[in-house]
Amino acid sequence: MNLLLEELQVIIVGGTKGIGLAIAKGFLKEGAVVHIISRKKSKLISQELNQNFLGKVYFYNADATNKVSLSAALESILVNAKGIIDVLVANVGNGSGSNDSIISEEEWNNSWEVNFSSAFNTVSVFAPEIINSKGSILFISSIAGMEFLGAPTSYSVAKSALISLSKSLSYKFAPDVRVNVVAPGNILIENGSWDLKQRDNPKFIQKMLNEKVPLKRFGFAEEVANLVLFLSSEKASFITGSCVVVDGGQTISF
């Protein structure tokens, strides 16, 4: 399928590792121009992407929990993108945290900042550009925002709120801008938390997958990226306000 993403200007907030990086690579392979915002610059990633997609990929340093920092990035992006942004992907998040039932206010606030405010700031700063271009917005939530999976409560609450934010904005930005949210299940990322647990105790992890996930395996970041690319494309022109789960069947079962 030609997703017609060539030369589209894409902003990915949180795009130097894991799912965000896979999304960035996916768009680049489709010929889009990708603007990656991250808190820390990764020399390795910028070298790799520049080597393969020279002139198509730009990197910016910004902290998504800070609007001023994102606004500064926007100025540079607009210069490189010649004033038009077509697709926005809000991908910042972090599922680590204490599993206590009641956590400290500080920890709660930190989780909220990283997992929710980052996305809210992202749309606050970039949505006017997307409205301008009649483009599309994608949020990355999690199945932990849909039901109890043993994730930190603060993370689950923030990811639920993201679904609610996405659905609200799908109404408020309609009819010109499409807004959707993707809820991934357990995604295996090199050196990510599942990878470390798997190396630590492969039998236990396979048992968990067999018990919890009908497809009996982890998902790959590329499998989430494929969905994000499809939803961002004109081929999904009648899809807005949808929350699409990509979890191998985990949330519908057992």
Add this chain to the structure above:
Amino acid sequence: MAKDLFSLKDKNIVVTGASGLLGRQHVDAIALYGGTPILLDLNSSILDIQVNELKEKYKIDAFGYAVNITEEIAIQENCQMLIESFGKIDGLINNAANNPKVENSPSKNFSRLENFPLAVWEQDVAVGLTGSFLCAKYYGHAISKNKDGGTIVNISSDLGLIAPDQRLYRAEGLPEEQQPVKPVTYSIVKSGLIGLTRYLATYWADKNVRCNAICPGGVENNQNSAFISEVIKRIPVNRMARPDEYQGLLIFLLSDASSYLNGSIIAADGGRSAW
């Protein structure tokens, strides 16, 4: 995304209700992405024309069979014949359903729940649900025998997720007891398909058979302008869908591009059911 990620090359995909408004779009999309569509519907002469058009337009193989999907023996025999001729079935699209007419008769209105004939209920359920069950029983089971499994896509509806807004179907000048409504069977069949989706998504998951559902919104199809202007008020994108607008999602779900989607119920309704 690698081009071949969406490819349906060498895949034999059974589509029920293949000659209907959306069924035609599904088989066109399968042909366009290199798959072999196997069309099931009731009228063999319509199927013949459709199959010839597909072959000519897309330079692919296509096959059409007149079968009544509510008859178990017909499905069983057709499935057996397909396996004998093609060796395998890779995909199934449960698309067939009666589209119960919103009746507008001057006397007794049979679309209304209090008048709805049991025979019509049974007929609608037979096509929409029993037919989908029988297709899963035979074609789905055949798919589960493949080394690499395959995919099942159920075509539900936005009305599988939300109640119909009966105000949309009102006719002026009729007393309350004669007002036309969207028949109850539509909601039942479409939400039943969502249950079937979840059931099948776990049933053959270890055989790598994935099952997902699409919940399309209304397609613009010569409805009267008063209806259209009312219905689009309820759709955030402020329009009904074009008939070809679900092709992308269907191919995504049939192909390897969606390899980790299983049991997903995807609203594609311009935002109507979002909240």
